[in-house]
Amino acid sequence: MSLYCGTACRRKFFWCYRLLSTYVTKTRYLFELKEDDDACKKAQQTGAFYLFHNLAPLLQKSEHQYLAPQYSLLELERLLGKFGQDSQILEDSVLIGCSEQQEAWFALDLGLNSSSSINASLQKAEMETALQGSFIKLTKALFELNVKDASLLSTAQALLRWHDTHQFCSRSGQPTKKNVSGSKRVCPSNNIIYYPQVAPVVITLVSDGTRCLLVRQSSFPKGMYSALAGFCDIGESLEETVRREIAEEVGLEVDRLHYSASQHWPFPNSTLMIACHATVKPGQTELQVNLKELEAAAWFSRDEVATVLRRNNLSNQQQSGAVPFWLPPKLAIAHQLIKEWVEKPTCSPLPA
Numbered sequence: 001m002s003l004y005c006g007t008a009c010r011r012k013f014f015w016c017y018r019l020l021s022t023y024v025t026k027t028r029y030l031f032e033l034k035e036d037d038d039a040c041k042k043a044q045q046t047g048a049f050y051l052f053h054n055l056a057p058l059l060q061k062s063e064h065q066y067l068a069p070q071y072s073l074l075e076l077e078r079l080l081g082k083f084g085q086d087s088q089i090l091e092d093s094v095l096i097g098c099s100e101q102q103e104a105w106f107a108l109d110l111g112l113n114s115s116s117s118i119n120a121s122l123q124k125a126e127m128e129t130a131l132q133g134s135f136i137k138l139t140k141a142l143f144e145l146n147v148k149d150a151s152l153l154s155t156a157q158a159l160l161r162w163h164d165t166h167q168f169c170s171r172s173g174q175p176t177k178k179n180v181s182g183s184k185r186v187c188p189s190n191n192i193i194y195y196p197q198v199a200p201v202v203i204t205l206v207s208d209g210t211r212c213l214l215v216r217q218s219s220f221p222k223g224m225y226s227a228l229a230g231f232c233d234i235g236e237s238l239e240e241t242v243r244r245e246i247a248e249e250v251g252l253e254v255d256r257l258h259y260s261a262s263q264h265w266p267f268p269n270s271t272l273m274i275a276c277h278a279t280v281k282p283g284q285t286e287l288q289v290n291l292k293e294l295e296a297a298a299w300f301s302r303d304e305v306a307t308v309l310r311r312n313n314l315s316n317q318q319q320s321g322a323v324p325f326w327l328p329p330k331l332a333i334a335h336q337l338i339k340e341w342v343e344k345p346t347c348s349p350l351p352a
């Protein structure tokens with residue numbers, strides 16, 4: 001059928017064209033790939049693959065940052081062939097996004113002992129040499145990636161980890177089967193569908209109007225302070241989690257709170273960090289720190305925090321020893337929350 005079959009059709013075409021932005025087209029394409037195994041297999045033919053080994057992404061060092069190389073299906077098949085493997089391992093790949101030109105992006109782990117046993121024999125060091133890169137832990141590399149790669153590799157790692165740890169049905173004990181895109185797993189014996197898990201976590205910067213509350217856990221890197229965080233309990237609203245966590249960890253009551261932004265966070269598992277600002281009731285600022293949860297908590301003035309934000313570079317601090325503490329790096333939502341508070345002292349919070 002011709003594209004321009006008449007006035008009505010032409011009008012419809014232009015209407016659709018105007019309505020469907022690149023973003024919408026891309027989103028609907030990804031939706032199709034998640035739902036339709038054949039469409040997803042077809043997309044692999046022209047797609048690009050990011051490689052992992054035991055959940056560590058393959059990276060190449062370039063000047064001051066890491067780059068994540070992409071490989072075509074053909075390149076990947078050649079690589080697997082070179083190592084004496086067949087391409088069955090490609091069935092373990094997961095869809096992680098697509099370009100504006102609808103080139104689908106996948107991630108594949110060459111080192112996990114998944115359903116495909118051939119993984120086990122792949123030699124990490126030999127692969128690194130062949131690929132001219134290194135498999136580097138994401139905890140180490142995340143802050144030296146550009147925003148796009150950081151987000152893609154975090155998603156990829158979370159999804160690969162979920163598949164690796166959810167290979168059996170918790171009702172029947174039978175192996176579950178991944179769909180082509182990796183958006184779900186199904187138990188063939190009872191048709192229960194499992195979807196990748198994300199745990200909601202609230203992260204709150206508490207203020208008393210002039211100072212903000214920063215805390216540290218013993219597991220934090222030395223000297224780092226952050227905003228107060230906690231997992232949502234089942235049955236709670238976000239507001240209830242914020243109130244409970246603040247009461248539990250530092251013994252304060254929230255007066256007002258408002259939402260700021262959110263972020264997927266891959267460590268230690270997949271969490272959705274929901275960032276809020278909160279103020280405490282006037283005159284009720286005395287901290288009762290729960291030492292089972294926190295190592296320390298303290299109020300800091302805007303000037304102190306602004307100074308630390310400006311000098312928030314670990315190596316400089318270690319050299320000078322002048323800065324008493326440091327804050328999470330730019331990519332972490334805690335950093336954004338703290339920066340927002342320093343820069344917008346007059347933002348008016350909504351009642352909780």
Ligand SMILES: NC(=O)C1=CN([C@@H]2O[C@H](COP(=O)(O)OP(=O)(O)OC[C@H]3O[C@@H](n4cnc5c(N)ncnc54)[C@H](O)[C@@H]3O)[C@@H](O)[C@H]2O)C=CC1
Nearest residue numbers: 199201226229230231265267268271273328332333334335
């Ligand atoms: N992106 C960022 O800027 C920041 C991210 N975080 C993340 O926030 C998360 C939560 O912070 P915490 O203070 O540790 O939480 P928390 O205050 O709720 O304490 C952790 C405890 O909660 C319990 N818990 C309940 N549900 C859990 C679940 N689904 N997974 C694991 N533990 C669960 C466990 O007993 C665990 O020991 C951490 O994973 C941390 O990586 C924390 C600070 C900054």
Ligand SMILES: [Mg+2]
Nearest residue numbers: 228229230293
């Ligand atoms: Mg906590």
